[in-house]
Amino acid sequence: MPKEIEYSAQPMDWETRAYWEGCGRHELVLQRCLDCGSVQHRPRAVCVSCLSDDIEHFAASGRGKVHTFTVTNQNGLPAFREACPYVLAYVALEEGPQLMTNIVGCDPEAVHIGMPVEVEFCDVEGEAGEGATAVPRFRPA
Numbered sequence: 001m002p003k004e005i006e007y008s009a010q011p012m013d014w015e016t017r018a019y020w021e022g023c024g025r026h027e028l029v030l031q032r033c034l035d036c037g038s039v040q041h042r043p044r045a046v047c048v049s050c051l052s053d054d055i056e057h058f059a060a061s062g063r064g065k066v067h068t069f070t071v072t073n074q075n076g077l078p079a080f081r082e083a084c085p086y087v088l089a090y091v092a093l094e095e096g097p098q099l100m101t102n103i104v105g106c107d108p109e110a111v112h113i114g115m116p117v118e119v120e121f122c123d124v125e126g127e128a129g130e131g132a133t134a135v136p137r138f139r140p141a
């Protein structure tokens with residue numbers, strides 16, 4: 001049985017703070033444009049559809065489907081070496097945006113495009129306000 005990927009705290013800046021703080025609460029936070037209604041991820045200062053800066057953050061459902069994926073069988077980096085094989089995937093969230101993530105909680109050979117998945121959070125070392133304290137990943141729903 002492979003070990004888990006050793007996630008590390010991710011640096012926050014003013015654009016990503018609400019997202020990473022949401023992860024710390026185990027909420028997947030997305031942005032919605034209050035002018036055109038577009039939902040986006042990754043977090044940005046402006047709407048990528050209409051360039052409005054009138055944006056709100058909200059907690060997403062955490063549900064989606066595997067859009068595409070790859071199974072990594074070799075990675076020499078220490079945080080990943082013992083976790084092989086692991087699944088790197090783009091998940092299409094119910095709200096529209098796609099998120100690059102890992103699929104966990106099942107045999108990598110069982111992952112397939114269109115598979116329903118739901119978010120879970122892996123807590124990482126880090127102080128509140130200094131960096132992400134949890135990283136989102138997905139498991140079969």
Ligand SMILES: [Zn+2]
Nearest residue numbers: 033036047050
């Ligand atoms: Zn917009």
